[in-house]
Amino acid sequence: MLIKERILQAKTDIFIEEAKYLYGSRYDYSKAQYTSSNQKLIITCPQHGDFLQSRSNHLQGKEGCKRCYYNKRKINNKGKTYKKKPLEQRFWKHVDKSPHPKGCWLWIGYKTKEGYGQLEDGMATHVSWSIHNGLIPEGLWVLHTCDNPPCVNPSHLWLGTHQDNMDDMISKNRASWQKRKYISIS
Ligand SMILES: [Zn+2]
Numbered sequence: 001m002l003i004k005e006r007i008l009q010a011k012t013d014i015f016i017e018e019a020k021y022l023y024g025s026r027y028d029y030s031k032a033q034y035t036s037s038n039q040k041l042i043i044t045c046p047q048h049g050d051f052l053q054s055r056s057n058h059l060q061g062k063e064g065c066k067r068c069y070y071n072k073r074k075i076n077n078k079g080k081t082y083k084k085k086p087l088e089q090r091f092w093k094h095v096d097k098s099p100h101p102k103g104c105w106l107w108i109g110y111k112t113k114e115g116y117g118q119l120e121d122g123m124a125t126h127v128s129w130s131i132h133n134g135l136i137p138e139g140l141w142v143l144h145t146c147d148n149p150p151c152v153n154p155s156h157l158w159l160g161t162h163q164d165n166m167d168d169m170i171s172k173n174r175a176s177w178q179k180r181k182y183i184s185i186s
């Protein structure tokens, strides 16, 4: 073996040793052959196959196998979308503020069978009140002045006691009962 070849082989061995120290068994270097400082080396990803990278880039920990790098980025992005968005963002996503005869802001997300907006954090009316006015004192209920269950417009909401809520519910039930009765009579 010529001296030059022996030097190159020694440099290759040193490269592989350093690379393995950095990456462990992540890559396969059996095709890596050091020829000159600006020559890229063949490095093998056990999952995606061969790729070329310069010795210095590889040893600096720069993006190696493009497909591994791409997949890693995809997983990271996925992680971001799965991360829970802040409450306000989740709230506004489901609010329709387009013109309404009574000025109501309608909840277009999940609704209870009574028509009240519901988030995983609680009632949409409660969330709306909290966002605009702060914490709801214990024992108080968020009620509508507009009698429109899906409405989350804070100016249509007021805080009442349990009794207020009962009165409100009774008056609404009576109203709907009367309406039903009226319809059935006519
Ligand atoms: Zn790969």
Ligand SMILES: [Zn+2]
Binding pocket: 102, 103, 104, 105, 146, 147, 148, 151, 152, 153, 156
């Ligand atoms: Zn309203």
